[in-house]
Amino acid sequence: MLLLSRRVLSLVCVLPLLASAVPAHGFALRVGKTGKVLVFNARSVKLTVDASKAGAPGAADAVRAAFASWSAAGSPLRVDIREDDAPGVRGDGRNDVAWVTDNWEHGSDVVAITLTLFKASSGFVSESDIIFNAVDHRFSTAGDGDTSRYDVQNVAVHEAGHFIGLGHSEVGPSTMFATTPPGEVAKRDLDADDREALVALIEELGRRGVNTPQPVSKDITDPDPEEPLIERVGDGSLATRIGCSAVGRGGENGLGATLLVLLALLLLTRRRVRVVAALSLLAALLAAPSVARATVVRAVTLRALATRATLVVEGRVVAQRSRYRGHLIVTESVIETRRCHKGTCSRGARVTLTTLGGVVGDVGMHVSGVAQLRVGERVFVFATRRAGALRTVGLAQGLFRLQGELARRDLTQLHFVGGSPPAATLQIATLRALVAPSAASRGR
Missing domain, CATH: 3.40.390.10 (Collagenase (Catalytic Domain))
Structure with missing residues (x-):
């Protein structure tokens, strides 16, 4: 028969209360x-x-x-x-x-x-x-x-x-x-x-304090169409000020049960440091928001990304600006190429990727699911030219951030139709192997 200390037994008795505190719903507000x-x-x-x-x-x-x-x-x-x-x-x-x-x-x-x-x-x-x-x-x-x-x-x-x-x-x-x-x-x-x-x-x-209708400003003129590029790494770039995340009272289904099992196992070790760590983890995960997705898209396979892209590059984001293009706001990110896997480019060449949305002055344009880039990060980009500008294939599906040997893409703002969402994390080697047969040139 398993004997528990009084402290552990007391904590185990609290588990049902913790379970009832974990929301069964998963809604979110758009932020x-x-x-x-x-x-x-x-x-x-x-x-x-x-x-x-x-x-x-x-x-x-x-x-x-x-x-x-x-x-x-x-x-x-x-x-x-x-x-x-x-x-x-x-x-x-x-x-x-x-x-x-x-x-x-x-x-x-x-x-x-x-x-x-x-x-x-x-x-x-x-x-x-x-x-x-x-x-x-x-x-x-x-x-x-x-x-x-x-x-x-x-x-x-x-x-x-x-x-x-x-x-x-x-x-x-x-x-x-x-x-x-x-x-x-x-x-x-x-x-x-x-x-x-x-x-x-x-x-x-x-x-x-939203209680009565308020007048909405229609002044969305371009104050400075030639706003200078942001050159500072870690600037807190415009891309970090737009996009769609969420606040809500729920998380993924099964989160509460998973956390409670984790707590129970850790409590049975009777190691105070592990109990404290588990409780900290529980608090952090319960506070983590779910994410809103407002753009409806079809999933694009990796093979389709490689086929449809006219330019596939690895590099680092070195500059960025948001500006008006007519009545829209776009963000232009300059990528310094480290490797060119497809298309005409060379090591050290700079390419400009355009995404819809951004902030100019105090006016922002929010578009869920577009590729969000930040100055200083390493990226692997599948791009093609549309409407006179270089854009990612499949919105955020065509942009991977590189960390160590992993390539990650943020698909949380996309609402997928007709199939399951594609994988969000891959090995960089997998992406390189995917485009290697069709590479027109490659920087070394």
């Missing part, structure tokens, strides 16, 4: 890298829907039904929807839902993307546009499970959750869960976890 939740500073906003190019009869009604689902569940943000086939312009202060049928610049793998303008100092949103890719994908409103098309309402109710301020959930049945197969209609109906997320959002708005 920027500054730690501020991205929300409208208003109780009511207007949204314009242009479904003229959706290729799906009743698409505007499907979008209206998607937002109505959140309203019926108690959303603190009232969204007044109207139809208008006059295209909006990014940065005009108008919230739009639209389908693009030509000149799609975000890559064929992207099904839908949300572009959000916000005030960097406060986290308050000034404009949020949901854009569907009708160039490479087809949509339906029939709700018949056709796997060759994406159900408009199913996708829209998920994107509407992001629009009002929610991140992703780790709970499978919920509308805000992170994966969607083509033809799915289950996300049309909200889950209990989605409703709990609304409660947390209401609490957040209360803390921020």
